[in-house]
Amino acid sequence: MKAYNAKITKTNILNYFNKSGLTIEVFANLLGVSKRWLEYLISKNEDYEFDPNVVQKACDFFNTDYGKFTTSIQKVPSDLRDLLQKKHTRNPEYNKILSDAPSVQYIIENMVLKDDEFANAESVELKTIKRIIRKHYKELKLTNLSKDLQNSKFIKHWPHPTKKNTNLYGKK
Structure with missing residues (x-):
């Protein structure tokens, strides 16, 4: 099994975030981090080791495998937002943020x-x-x-x- 890679994890999280259509504020709330911290993280080209709980929240929301998400670059589906809307239809919290206007x-x-x-x-x-x-x-x-x-x-x-x-x- 491959080891956790901070750079790959950050890349995957940001790639999925960009294709999800969520605003920075909504995504930060979803992950349980501050908007300011997430903006800082996006603007810096440094490796950052996400807390495993934050990565797991992102994996749960994006419906991805934690092991793959943290060890290899994942191809983001071009219709990610539509897939997420279908996946989270029965989850009121996620359904609400995916029903709002995208970024x-x-x-x-x-x-x-x-x-x-x-x-x-x-x-x-x-x-x-x-x-x-x-x-x-x-x-x-x-x-x-x-x-x-x-x-x-x-x-x-x-x-x-x-x-x-x-x-x-x-x-x-």
Whole structure:
């Protein structure tokens, strides 16, 4: 049996977290850690040995094997959020967080990039992206959407040639 590997465990937890669509705050609550600690952990490129109980909570939620999760890089299903919603249908706590709107980063990567209006355009303004998102999540607050788009590794942005204080967005 392979030994616990802190780097692999961190990579697996973060990969699954990114594909789950959970916000940092919700995921931190689920694991029983502070949001600030989780943000710090995500931002640092250091190995960190998670408490075994935290890893087990993540494995239980993601429906993965602890032994494999801590010893080898796991392939994250592309439809992880859908699989989790089906798996946790009868668990009120998990069902609630999976029924809420996903993180904005998840929406950008899994909805905006795949939307025909965005995918087929050379560039779009922020209002178009908001319209795409509102098709799925009418009540979602999009106060930092421009910043989230600019921080996305899949979206490029540049100043609008004729409108001041307006950016255009497109696929990288």
